[in-house]
Amino acid sequence: MISFARLLLRRITLLIALLATVFVAVDLLPGSTGRAVLGREATEQQVAAKEHELGLDRPLPVRFLDWASGVLTGDFGQTARGRSINDLLADKFPPTLLLGGLALLLTVVLSLLLGAWWAAGRDGIAGRARVEATGRARLGRGLTSGLEPATTMAAAVPEFVLATLLISVFALATGWLPAVTITGRSGFPVSADMLVLPVLALAIPQIGWNARVVRAALTGAATAPHVENAVLEGLSRPAVLVRHVLPFAAPTIVASFATTVGMVLGGSLVVETIFNYPGLGAVLAGSVADRDTSVVAAVVALSGVVVMLMLAVADGIRARSLRGRG
Template identity: 50%
Template sequence: MAELSRALKDSAVGAPVRAATARHLPLPLLGRVAAVVGRRVLMLAVLLALVFAAVELLPGDAATATSERGESAADIAARRHLLGLDRPAWERFWDWMTGLFTGDLGVSARGEKVAHMLADPFPNTLLLAAVAFALTAVASLALGCWAAARPGRITDRVIGHAATSAFAIPEFVVSVGLLVLLSLWTDWLPAVTVAGADGRPATWTMLVMPVLALVIPQTGWNTTIVRGALADQAAAPHVEAAHLDGLPVRRVIWRHALPGALPAIATGLATSTGMLLGGTAVVETLFNYPGIGSVLASAVSTRDTPLIAGVVVCAGAAISVVLLAADLVRARVLGSHA
């Protein structure tokens, strides 16, 4: 799922977003938005086809993977027929795709509705990713602007090296480090997440380490983007003129440089959405977080194609909404400077 962001930079959101923006966007921009949405829908369909094909290439199938000890070959064959696995893969893919338009994500290998299986864990994952996204945006903007206000100085160099190092560390390593530091050594935070009666984390403290494990690498990535975008804007005539007028550095950055840097910053943050959702698969497993990470791992082990595809389409829709928002920000800013 970590590659999902790049695949979906040209993939899917639906008509509700187009309808919501239609009242506020000029017609040329509406045409571009419609074209982007169409390409993303097509790319998501291709991605789902690849998911079906990849699962088909794995050894075994859902009928054998979910079989119990002592079941006969006839029992497994009956389950294979019940799941439709004796039909061609393209036919099963077509049936699943046509059901998707009605909100039907199919039935899992264990006979449960996929939509019901994702109803609790997917909002938990969205909560984790949304909090991590908000903190990443705030931290990267603050650090990038702080570094840009002191170009070439030690603060700029330290932030630059720290950001590069943070992005280079995988979420798995960050998670283990946080577990050792904040749980095993200091006992400040719980090592695992315990779900309450509603299926959500029992206390907010159980969100801290999973969120930090996602935020630290992505803050490094986005701080680098913010710093680079502001450096590009520093050479713009209106920014140089603001410096010559004697305006304070912070005001020059926030009022003159940052608006022009927004398209690059928005694109970087939108790309991070896919990386955040992809990283949740690892982070949720390590912290026993009740999200789609464990659901996806279980689905892959049982060759449960409808469940895997359901996770992909839900994550893809979330990523696509953020990518469309980034496209609108970029189009709006570039249009205002045209």
């Protein structure tokens, strides 16, 4: 319990340091927030008055502490254009959560299936769980040799490159799926097919990476003596995988999926811009253009909290698994 609390405190400290870095980075961007809000026609006096109104003439540490004290009470403040950041996040975060949630769900399901199939192949668990007394014991075999280059390629391709490729093939060349997102009154896409390409652009790289993690975790767990005993007892391949291999591999797999949450959230900000998706991506792009530090920091803080919660879940599963082994 003490180690978990210490780990949580460390992550909170890292998040605070990240937010402080965001304040410094946005402040170093060229341009003026007042000029971005008022336009090029505004005079220097008007720009200076606007920045004084926004409190931008105060020292940066004072502005950060003032913003952080408001966050502790649940108030992210206002944008440079006068809108409540809380309302802005309430409008734009649910569509991003939908997009990221679908991509994460697809990643988890396909990574587990591909990783388990790969691990059960000729060079995976089957190769590690041979029982000499029976001459040969295999948990499964399959044509898995193509997964090595396929998953490597999928994990290596950036989301924006994959999104462009998907648009070229499935929107421009074939016309099967829309390339842009049209938003309804609810703030969500008007049809489900508008989610297909953004979800695939987010999920494919993560499937490539996590399938490799699942395969490595399962093949590593298969070296345990109780797996060979299970094979000797004549248990079926699914039973061995689910009852004897997967529980030992679960901590590594869950930790990888928890890390994937951060990757999906970060990637969604880029993918949303490409597909004109109505989420936090457009908010972040606009706030950077306006040099609106409070909005950028709010998006980072919200994403950081989500990632921290997922990592906490992974830590709990890991601790429970290790306790069960002891």
